[in-house]
Amino acid sequence: MNRQLHWITGLTMGTALTLAGCGGNGSSNSNRQVVPASARSAPLLVMHNGSDNKGQIDRLGPNLAVEATFQSNANEGMVLDLLGNLYAASDISASPSQFQVVHRTSSRPDEATSNLGLDREVDAPGSANLKGVAIAHQAGLIFAANVGGNSIEVYGTAAGEEATPLASTSLPGNAWDLVYNETLDRAFLAMTNGTILVIDNYVAGDFSAMAARTITPGDGMAVSNIHGIAYRADIDTLVVTDVADPGVADDGKIFVISSASTAEGMVTPDRTIAGPSTLLGNPVDLILEGNRAFIAEKSNDAILVYNNIFAGESGDIAPSRVVDSVKPEALIRDATVPLGDDVSDIDDTRISIEGVLVTSNPPLMGQPDVVVLDTDLSMVTRSFTVGGSLESVSVNQLGDVYLTADNAMTPSEGSMAVINRLGVARDGEMFSLSRDRMLSGENTGLVSPKGFDIADGLGLVLVTDNGDPAVKVFGAQAGGNVAPLYKTTLSVAPWDLDYDPDSDTLYVALVNGTVAVFEDYSVDRGTGGPDRTITPTIGGMPITAPTNLHGIVYVADRNALIVSDVGSGANGTDGKLYVIERADRADGNTPVAISIDDGNNDAVGNTQLGNPVDIAWDGSSLYVAEKSQKQVLRFDNLFDSEGGDVAPDASFAQNNPESVVLLPDYLAPARDENGLLQSNP
Template identity: 40%
Template sequence: MNKMPFSQQGTWPKKTLLALSISGLLVGLAGCNSDDDDDDDGMAGGGGGAPEFTPATVYVASNSSSGDTNVRVRDEDLGLLNTYTTGANEGVLVNKAGHLVQAGDLGNTGNLVTACNAATRMTGDARYEIAGASTTFASPKGIAAIPSEGLVIVANNGASTLLLMGATAAGNVGPVATVALSANAWDVAYDEASDRLYVAQVDGSVAVFDAFAENRGVGGANRTFTIVDSDDEASVNLHGIDYDAAGDRLVVADVGEAGSADDGKLYVINSASTADGEVTAATTFKGPNTRLGNPVDLQLDGTDVRIAEKANNGGAVLVYQNIFERSGGDVAADLVLDTPAPESLAVVPESEPAPGVTDIVDPETAYRVLTTSNPAPGSATSGQLFTNARTLASAPELAFDSELASAETVTLDRDGNAYITFDDGTTDNSGIAVIGALGARDNFDANRDRIITGSNTRLMSPKGIEMADDLGLMIVAEQGGAEVLVFSACASGNAAPTVVSTGNIAPWDSDYDPAGDTLYVALTNGTVAAYDDFSQDMGEGGSDRLIIPASAGTAFAAPTNLHGIRYDQSSDTLIVADVGSGAADNDGSLMTIPSASSATGLTDVGKRVANPGDGTDLTGLGNPVDIAFDGQDLYVAEKINGQIQVWRNFLTDAALMGNVAPSDTIGATAPESIVLMPE
């Protein structure tokens, strides 16, 4: 039921699953020697040798009468990798940030759970959920994501409705919108490129909504169609559904009579976007050799389809290859895995660890510059976020009002959700605000967003925040407590972090290198703490290396006060911004540290841009509190002088050394942080 384009999703490669033992977060690889040891014995091919599949991670959610509600993580050949429960039991998807989202009907009202580290998590790891009477959940089943809107579409089976829920919300919150249907829905497939939604209904029909995100389903379905096969038999009870955008085709599963284990069907529908009325299936699979009895869900992966067959002989995953080239009929699946009552499936192609979405490495990427403004707690712009074109050709434009008394640093995850640290000067009102789909929003909404705050969080004066999407973590530089705090990206409310020691030196910002598995932390005493093998030990025992920027083997004289920090993987270079004295408007600097992955101790900088102190300052660097880099150009949030600066070709232009002016500047009200926001 994960109906997102697979190319947009992120997860750890299945063959390099890391054992992540994180105190307090419990992010790790669960043991695979549970009740699943025997279900791999039921593997069978459909003849002609073992099929070959594109490397992927397959998530199979069970929902058996015996109480098995496990999610089983498997490879593309359905070999078992991991097993856990989330507290839900129905439809699943895996989002671009690598989080598993699952609907459930176990409680009085049902729930929607988001669980981080989809591939490697353990039962009991950090999660957040939407649950309670305000949700109006009534036996929720299939789900799909609208990432650009920060919404999850829920097939609310018990009430003949679709519910649009905030993807980052937690608690007893209501839907953003409710869409009435003519029949109960079981599953949904959303095509974001065309903004079209397909709804599989249990009366045998498919409801189609055009401009769904734009209109939120107002006015009902634009059209509805039913299906007949080549024997002129009509569709009865549609469940699983998925859409092939490349060929404009739907694949739909028909359970038939729920009590029958041999009347299931699988349909292929051509020209799906314009289907209306009664449609004849281009291909139909049915008959005893198919083992289709209650095919409750399916998932396309290119031209292959995996099917959750819930009822037939206790349940199985059935896999047909090249589904659009087959003639159908009573044909056995190419691969069969007997497994307890599978309810839902999600498939994520294998991918390598990648930088965070704001750590752009290709300057050709389309993006805008996103900044926070923070002149003083409670001031007019202190909770606002602004955007600029990368050219800095015009003044910052208001993009979002967080309604926080003091917005500090902002970053984004791969789903476009924003994480904003805030600190209004009190220990009781500091924390992290998580905003769903920032680019599509104007204001904070408690029904769509959530807050992490409270005594357990240790958040007193949080500054820089870094997302390690593939680890499912957010990393916070806690300046007031002189420590780094690591939270699950699924944290909510008064959550406790893992504490990483900085040697009692206050940090200001950090940057994580997923390829090298190193966390770099900018410290306010002018040094950089490097934590190697970060995913393995979470910085236990303190930093592995301390990098001291120097010139000709001598450390720079005080005051040195590092704030912004970015790592460029392609050149193995750290770029750091030094505020110097926070009260001075002309003693800031920008520096590079070459061979950062191995640098330790006194390290001569590669280049340094700074005021020479002779009254001829051209740099405009006073308090460069944050930086952003696109692989070519460096952007600087210069707070005390009220500027956003850009330094073109910063690493490669030999002229950008010493007392030189930035390439361009634009005025901004006390910019506090700066990131690059992909468009």
């Protein structure tokens, strides 16, 4: 199917999941929202914050029974990204607060604990006490309610342990929680003074609350202290919880407020639920799922479920279900979305490619080291500066760009940078600790990292280390000076790799002109060496030295490998491209089906191939970072080529291109508050 349509119609977590009728907040039929069975059966995550269970996250199954627990280093609000990673606020340690980003929380085994090889902690300097959090998926931003600081603090989702705030929104009081609709760029803030602030154009307006509207539910006379907040966009309705006096265990309330996007001033809620039958004392958080509300009731140690929160009378209404839960603090439903292909696995020609991201090593003096070209290779559309000696580049489906780098001054100090949403935005910017992070230091074991692949489905990054011959595997959320989760030692130095998630097979391009193949890689981790070694042959004989494979792509729908051969790194005219068929069972000497080669190592020929150091594939065309000729090349309809001295179909002059990756249109989709994904505009 068309990938853009796939993203637009995909379903995701949390609040309502399938749009039914729109309109006002009238009858139960007009508000009905069908929730797919896949979402209803998805895990419900419960963060606890009691004296004996601080930071414990329970994973609840469809019957709301605890299936597993995870001990995090956070204890306040939490939110999930579209890959299933959890961002949680923490005030466990002294001020300032912190975030913890937990790798794929729902897939962690029972009784697991935080692991710096998988999870990362993010400082929040300047904060007082972070509580509720929200995420802007497309922009890659985290918003955190800063109780005690009268602010909303803004950070990049990819930030690391040295993070600084990207912005701080001054407020007239303390917000406990917030909900953000990215489609409308509107934030709703639950204030501890009993009001709700509505900020239109929140991101576009530079995170200012100067023009915010105030909604005051109820009569404004009783003690009010809004905590939980959720929004259903298709009916423009808020549901908020009021803990009132935190020291009283029976004065909590629920308010349902329609026309939330335009409401202002004193508002009589459509529905108010309060009284002893409700069991509402300190309802500190809630989520919506269709017409159901799940409420974290902290003082009475329960999760309360209201099956039809938008309809019915006000008053002392008992919940539809009560689930025992000691000191619940926050809730989230983990109905993870269908993923697109990892960018290294694009085979479908119907996928729209938005740009070609290229690194230079080194760029021209004073020029950016990352550029994005159009697919015609006719112009630069964006640029960015990372700094350092950049090697390979890739991008995850959130739009975060990963880059390896080595240190020419200190060869044993390799690193990896993660650049927040560079795959879709940030033109003219530079690396920033408020948004980006580094993975570097002695513990990483990185010496001279080169190629790598991001396996979004596993939440892993697989890196080849040319200086310490190995494949080193890191958690995709890791940062700082952390050791790899595991490594596969190689007897020959590698340059690049491609991981096929469907077959769990790893293909590694080696500098001796061969390809090492590891099957069942995520299970076996390469123990015992490669399962197969492919030696490309032409005319029945292995390719004559010098041969030095660099770029590699596995094309699943053709069961073929495409590899680039730089030949001698000192010779700028002897580069080649090979296609190898039946890659899933090729072993030993294997004929090259297509060879792009002018036949003369002493002349570059029509191919323009000298040192083709990296390649990227869009299902039909191959993009090549040709370093010695200072070109980015494109070869169309590669599998239809007869080979030989074939000229590229397009080229762009770029100083020392080192790596290339394609940017499909499904990167960094937005998720509105009804749970529907929106592809990039």
